[in-house]
Amino acid sequence: MYVMKFGGTSVGNAQRVESVCRIVEAQPLPRAVVVSAASGVTNLLLEAAKCAAGGNVDGRAAAVAAIREKHADVAAGISNDTERAAALAILDQVHAALDDRLDEVAAAGSVPAKLSDSIVATGEKSMSVMAAAMLRSRGTAAVHAWADRYLATDDRFGNARPNRDRTREQMADLLPLLNDGVTVVFTGFIGGAPDGSTTTLGRGGSDYSATLIGAALDATEVQIWTDVPGVLTADPRQVAEARVVPAVSYDEAQELAHFGAKVLHPRTIRPAVSRGIPVRILSTFLPEEPGTLVTRDAANDNVKAVTALKNLLLLTIDVPELEDLAGASAEVFAALHHAHIEIASVSQASSRRRMTYLVDPGAHGGCANVRALLDDALAESDVEADVRCEEGVALVAAVGAGAASHPAALARVLEVLAKAGVPVLASSQQDSNVALTATVPASQADRAVQALHDALIKPQNGARSRRPRRSDLLAESMRVG
Numbered sequence: 514m515y516v517m518k519f520g521g522t523s524v525g526n527a528q529r530v531e532s533v534c535r536i537v538e539a540q541p542l543p544r545a546v547v548v549s550a551a552s553g554v555t556n557l558l559l560e561a562a563k564c565a566a567g568g569n570v571d572g573r574a575a576a577v578a579a580i581r582e583k584h585a586d587v588a589a590g591i592s593n594d595t596e597r598a599a600a601l602a603i604l605d606q607v608h609a610a611l612d613d614r615l616d617e618v619a620a621a622g623s624v625p626a627k628l629s630d631s632i633v634a635t636g637e638k639s640m641s642v643m644a645a646a647m648l649r650s651r652g653t654a655a656v657h658a659w660a661d662r663y664l665a666t667d668d669r670f671g672n673a674r675p676n677r678d679r680t681r682e683q684m685a686d687l688l689p690l691l692n693d694g695v696t697v698v699f700t701g702f703i704g705g706a707p708d709g710s711t712t713t714l715g716r717g718g719s720d721y722s723a724t725l726i727g728a729a730l731d732a733t734e735v736q737i738w739t740d741v742p743g744v745l746t747a748d749p750r751q752v753a754e755a756r757v758v759p760a761v762s763y764d765e766a767q768e769l770a771h772f773g774a775k776v777l778h779p780r781t782i783r784p785a786v787s788r789g790i791p792v793r794i795l796s797t798f799l800p801e802e803p804g805t806l807v808t809r810d811a812a813n814d815n816v817k818a819v820t821a822l823k824n825l826l827l828l829t830i831d832v833p834e835l836e837d838l839a840g841a842s843a844e845v846f847a848a849l850h851h852a853h854i855e856i857a858s859v860s861q862a863s864s865r866r867r868m869t870y871l872v873d874p875g876a877h878g879g880c881a882n883v884r885a886l887l888d889d890a891l892a893e894s895d896v897e898a899d900v901r902c903e904e905g906v907a908l909v910a911a912v913g914a915g916a917a918s919h920p921a922a923l924a925r926v927l928e929v930l931a932k933a934g935v936p937v938l939a940s941s942q943q944d945s946n947v948a949l950t951a952t953v954p955a956s957q958a959d960r961a962v963q964a965l966h967d968a969l970i971k972p973q974n975g976a977r978s979r980r981p982r983r984s985d986l987l988a989e990s991m992r993v994g
């Protein structure tokens with residue numbers, strides 16, 4: 514069983530959905546497909562909901578019109594008249610349900626998470642209908658399947674967690690069809706709460722859907738078809754010589770997602786790990802390229818990629834002597850968690866009176882808001898602590914399991930950064946055996962990534978590197994085992 518997931522750009526218009534069909538048809542049966550909404554549609558749906566809640570009738574109408582137009586464009590590519598008419602009839606129902614939900618939002622004057630989920634599900638539901646119709650229209654047996662009936666979750670709307678056992682049970686209903694050679698086209702991103710209402714797995718959640726569905730179907734391989742040719746050694750906007758990494762381990766892939774490589778939704782790997790299913794990242798635009806294979810074992814001990822998380826805040830929490838550092842940390846963690854502020858790294862100073870947190874403030878913006886939030890939380894629980902906050906901080910990471918567990922590895926990273934003139938605010942190795950990290954001023958992040966890439970990533974055979982001799986030397990010396 515092959516499970517193939519296609520992201521928003523890969524299904525962005527009729528021509529692209531047609532290319533997706535060709536890729537799907539080239540894979541052996543049995544096979545399942547997971548689709549995202551066409552690119553931009555999820556944002557438009559959220560925009561429509563926001564406008565509806567705020568009484569902005571024109572804004573709502575404009576967003577809905579743009580969504581209908583995108584869908585009409587893709588549907589126009591369904592060549593068989595009967596199939597196209599049938600798909601358009603279902604789309605009409607889906608769009609009518611969307612209007613009803615938006616009316617509810619307008620009446621409520623706000624967008625409750627439950628309603629929001631049923632609204633954003635419109636994008637994936639529409640795409641699964643159109644992709645299945647296009648496959649049939651090309652003579653390939655296919656049906657669409659809305660995952661709110663198959664992928665079981667809890668009822669944390671907006672960020673639901675899967676229930677693997679119930680998902681497996683529900684998915685079993687589709688096995689006869691799949692084994693008969695019918696391609697099932699699932700909606701990514703969405704699931705079903707215990708009461709049957711639609712949930713979502715969080716933004717970008719279709720990758721996660723693919724591995725959850727793959728695990729429930731005991732897939733041979735889960736393929737994530739996207740708009741980049743695989744996991745890259747660095748962001749090509751930062752490093753011109755960046756290239757595809759042929760293989761990484763589950764741990765490395767997870768760490769790369771955590772440290773800002775945008776290829777996979779961070780939770781994607783977990784369901785694959787539990788059943789040892791290989792995940793392959795491939796490009797819909799370069800379908801012949803081998804992509805990146807993610808499996809249990811790291812292919813070698815090299816540093817695989819260098820990443821940077823920019824726009825982080827460095828929080829320093831000091832407690833007076835005799836005050837409870839653990840208690841203060843508990844409050845800080847809880848407050849950050851409630852505000853959906855992601856923690857990139859944490860460390861405790863040896864004095865046991867100071868903790869530092871590197872956080873991604875997301876929608877909260879800069880230090881003023883985050884400090885106010887923490888001051889309130891600490892005051893409310895009567896914890897005495899001093900909160901300081903610094904903006905413009907970046908975390909650069911060199912990811913590679915074998916290399917990172919080498920005792921001299923962190924020293925080498927620091928040496929490379931020192932030679933490049935990048936000041937290091939903090940560094941760590943013990944955090945993770947998969948990545949070496951350094952905290953640097955955000956203004957120096959690009960320079961740091963370039964220097965680490967030059968020094969630690971082995972140049973491709975025969976490829977010209979900017980400073981081949983030096984990087985060869987350092988790459989060699991990073992290899993262990």
Ligand code: ASP
Pocket residue numbers: 520521549550555556636701702715716717718719720
């Ligand atoms: N369409 C959803 C989003 O834009 C899910 C996904 O594409 O993975 O977040």
Ligand code: MG
Pocket residue numbers: 520521717719720
């Ligand atoms: Mg995505």
